[in-house]
Amino acid sequence: MVQSTPTRLRDLALAHQPDAALHMLQALSAEERLQALLALPATDLAALLQVLGHERVARLMEHFAPDDAARILLRLGHADAADVLEEMGPDDAADVMEELEPAVARGILIEMDPAQAQEIRRLMAYDPQTAGGIMTPAFVAVYPHVAAGAVLASVRQRAEDAETIYYIYVMDQTQRLLGVLSLRDLVLSPAHVPVSKLMRTEVVKAQVDADQEAAARLLQEHRLLAIPVVDHEGRLMGIITADDVARVVREEVTEDIARLGGSEPLEHPYLRAGVLEIVRKRVGWLLILFIAGAYTSTVLSHFEATLSEVVALSFFIPLLIGTGGNVGSQIVTTLVRAMAVEDVHLGHLLRVLIKEVSVGVCLGAVMAVATFLRAWIQGVDPRVGEVVAVTAIAIVVWASMVAAVLPLTLRRLGVDPAVVSAPFITTLVDGTGLFIYFTLAHWLLRL
Amino acid sequence: MVQSTPTRLRDLALAHQPDAALHMLQALSAEERLQALLALPATDLAALLQVLGHERVARLMEHFAPDDAARILLRLGHADAADVLEEMGPDDAADVMEELEPAVARGILIEMDPAQAQEIRRLMAYDPQTAGGIMTPAFVAVYPHVAAGAVLASVRQRAEDAETIYYIYVMDQTQRLLGVLSLRDLVLSPAHVPVSKLMRTEVVKAQVDADQEAAARLLQEHRLLAIPVVDHEGRLMGIITADDVARVVREEVTEDIARLGGSEPLEHPYLRAGVLEIVRKRVGWLLILFIAGAYTSTVLSHFEATLSEVVALSFFIPLLIGTGGNVGSQIVTTLVRAMAVEDVHLGHLLRVLIKEVSVGVCLGAVMAVATFLRAWIQGVDPRVGEVVAVTAIAIVVWASMVAAVLPLTLRRLGVDPAVVSAPFITTLVDGTGLFIYFTLAHWLLRL
Numbered sequence: 093m094v095q096s097t098p099t100r101l102r103d104l105a106l107a108h109q110p111d112a113a114l115h116m117l118q119a120l121s122a123e124e125r126l127q128a129l130l131a132l133p134a135t136d137l138a139a140l141l142q143v144l145g146h147e148r149v150a151r152l153m154e155h156f157a158p159d160d161a162a163r164i165l166l167r168l169g170h171a172d173a174a175d176v177l178e179e180m181g182p183d184d185a186a187d188v189m190e191e192l193e194p195a196v197a198r199g200i201l202i203e204m205d206p207a208q209a210q211e212i213r214r215l216m217a218y219d220p221q222t223a224g225g226i227m228t229p230a231f232v233a234v235y236p237h238v239a240a241g242a243v244l245a246s247v248r249q250r251a252e253d254a255e256t257i258y259y260i261y262v263m264d265q266t267q268r269l270l271g272v273l274s275l276r277d278l279v280l281s282p283a284h285v286p287v288s289k290l291m292r293t294e295v296v297k298a299q300v301d302a303d304q305e306a307a308a309r310l311l312q313e314h315r316l317l318a319i320p321v322v323d324h325e326g327r328l329m330g331i332i333t334a335d336d337v338a339r340v341v342r343e344e345v346t347e348d349i350a351r352l353g354g355s356e357p358l359e360h361p362y363l364r365a366g367v368l369e370i371v372r373k374r375v376g377w378l379l380i381l382f383i384a385g386a387y388t389s390t391v392l393s394h395f396e397a398t399l400s401e402v403v404a405l406s407f408f409i410p411l412l413i414g415t416g417g418n419v420g421s422q423i424v425t426t427l428v429r430a431m432a433v434e435d436v437h438l439g440h441l442l443r444v445l446i447k448e449v450s451v452g453v454c455l456g457a458v459m460a461v462a463t464f465l466r467a468w469i470q471g472v473d474p475r476v477g478e479v480v481a482v483t484a485i486a487i488v489v490w491a492s493m494v495a496a497v498l499p500l501t502l503r504r505l506g507v508d509p510a511v512v513s514a515p516f517i518t519t520l521v522d523g524t525g526l527f528i529y530f531t532l533a534h535w536l537l538r539l
Numbered sequence: 540m541v542q543s544t545p546t547r548l549r550d551l552a553l554a555h556q557p558d559a560a561l562h563m564l565q566a567l568s569a570e571e572r573l574q575a576l577l578a579l580p581a582t583d584l585a586a587l588l589q590v591l592g593h594e595r596v597a598r599l600m601e602h603f604a605p606d607d608a609a610r611i612l613l614r615l616g617h618a619d620a621a622d623v624l625e626e627m628g629p630d631d632a633a634d635v636m637e638e639l640e641p642a643v644a645r646g647i648l649i650e651m652d653p654a655q656a657q658e659i660r661r662l663m664a665y666d667p668q669t670a671g672g673i674m675t676p677a678f679v680a681v682y683p684h685v686a687a688g689a690v691l692a693s694v695r696q697r698a699e700d701a702e703t704i705y706y707i708y709v710m711d712q713t714q715r716l717l718g719v720l721s722l723r724d725l726v727l728s729p730a731h732v733p734v735s736k737l738m739r740t741e742v743v744k745a746q747v748d749a750d751q752e753a754a755a756r757l758l759q760e761h762r763l764l765a766i767p768v769v770d771h772e773g774r775l776m777g778i779i780t781a782d783d784v785a786r787v788v789r790e791e792v793t794e795d796i797a798r799l800g801g802s803e804p805l806e807h808p809y810l811r812a813g814v815l816e817i818v819r820k821r822v823g824w825l826l827i828l829f830i831a832g833a834y835t836s837t838v839l840s841h842f843e844a845t846l847s848e849v850v851a852l853s854f855f856i857p858l859l860i861g862t863g864g865n866v867g868s869q870i871v872t873t874l875v876r877a878m879a880v881e882d883v884h885l886g887h888l889l890r891v892l893i894k895e896v897s898v899g900v901c902l903g904a905v906m907a908v909a910t911f912l913r914a915w916i917q918g919v920d921p922r923v924g925e926v927v928a929v930t931a932i933a934i935v936v937w938a939s940m941v942a943a944v945l946p947l948t949l950r951r952l953g954v955d956p957a958v959v960s961a962p963f964i965t966t967l968v969d970g971t972g973l974f975i976y977f978t979l980a981h982w983l984l985r986l
Contacts, residue, residue: 257723258705280698352872367901377865386913409853415828430809451814470837513961
């Protein structure tokens, strides 16, 4: 008989086979692992924790998103939860604590070692979107006069608790950051040299209240494994490691993509997000876009006479405004990404505009031919075909101008340029495109 | 008088001030640095290289994109270029060589140290999109019987050339990968223990022909600083380091975002891409979308009689199909991202469909009210208002179904789901939406 994963996990726990249980958990995908652990009755979960030991469970927890880890910890007693949290990196532990009800978090903190509880409380005080919010205080630091050999000994001692031992930070008595040396530098040096002779003093560092994205960029740009975080007096508060940065970058990209698609980012992984959460994240933009687009019906009713006279004009409405929207969407997605990776900034506005209008003229010419052919195939009055072709080029160039200017100007105004989503630019071009269409029709057909 | 950057660089080179020159270069942004170096006459560039030394120039080159580094190297003689490439990581050097004309690359390879030239040739043989294409052979490996103390000595020796010394790989005489230990493990162990006792034998590794994205994901998932790359016999061929992975992830995201916006990714950073390159990357999708959307005019001409009878129906065309497109765009961007981070896969199709249809019913109801109000404010026949409201809910649910199903099914067919761009889904929903609109109108208005 094939047993379910939770049942097999329980059996392995009761048979006291930690390696087999761990192996089984590691073979699962992150989502399956979460579901298996959540499906275990509380007593079996406690038994599994007993067998695996707090440290191995802590490693497992660190691989879950903080809210998932919180859901599992909630199913343990406060004392067990506290023991697991003590074994986790303080930054990960603080992230998990932030997901708990304040009363529950307080209950668990009381059970923890007071020094560690204090550290977690301090981390929880920082805005999660800042360098302080993602840093860990688990770094190795030494005074400048210490010799390389002694530092290596201290690294050996602290390796257990430190998030990384690949960088050793040098600070003075007031905790001010003086320099950094890598484990590599240390291993390569004679034992008697003081670290002040080995350290690099030009340290790439982040301010504790700096945006987490800026800190992440700094680490990636300089290809570092970690960067130190300092307060306004230059005191070393913590470090941000490469895997924190990978998570920040991932989250930021997910946000950008959600906004580009015209919705607010979800708070949970897609499959876990409830229907109401999804509705809430989408309905706002849908209504804004609806209201912004509502004037299209005003424009059309304004041209009611033209429309009833030449019904064939209405055939091409979706095609023309669709093409304008497509061009706009191509441009804003390209620009928003170029701004995110800092290829483009406000100073480039004119260059971007000139480039996009040039591209727009080329694309507009192609689309004019395509629309003219389409109208001809459909067999409408050739004069309508001419109007449609001229409109195609006008709309494409117009959409190019709007889409080139908007993201950069919005950034200037302090708005996330990713809100200039594909739907947003499409909606904007819809109404203005119709206005261009019917004005040109009116004029060229002498209505 | 204020001097230009290239002039000042030349002066610093002639005055033999390497530190000042390096400092000045490091203060520039990557783009400014590139432009300054390209603006230097060839003789001044050679002088600067002389003063800075090949190694420092190699570090500068590694921070440029391969094609930019290639443009600078082209301005040096073959011998100088070879010297700089020898000092670069072999993976970076191979990437740069791939950007050069084959004849030029051969000319430079001849000037290089034969062993290093051979290594670069071997790397150039791998598909750049695979693990082999981004790996470096600059790793530290030892045999299993060697004692920890001796390994530390060998690490000291090899640190200069290795890409990372934070992992030491253990292999047998046939180069087969047996295990891995970290510098951390090594530092923490007594000197006499053989590495076979210290190494972990369950190694996270990538196959040499695996997709670079899959390899990147593996490293990030396991929070590693590097992963080994093996061939089909399990022989250690190279390693992939965290900063290679950061670059892969960055490129993949840029590609996904470009496709979501309805264009092919650019080959160069936006500001450097020429007008014709941009046109080429966009015109294909624009035409495909145009052809896909062309049937909207067929649908409309099919309903010509209905349109001339109730012109007011045409007022709401952009608004209704726009809303459908917006909903579709919200869904596909969310799903494409969820698939990219592996939150969602094909097995979830039914769950996704049910979730999106539920969300669609809620959003459709909201939009039905909004469209009805809009029609009422505009003062059209209330029966038209009813048709518009019923259409709103139908189109939103329909768009939800299409957008939920398409990305997952395309992935199944081996197509990049990101091609289901916002413009694509908008176009698809445009025509079908019109059909729904006029069919409902026909039926409800008894035309």
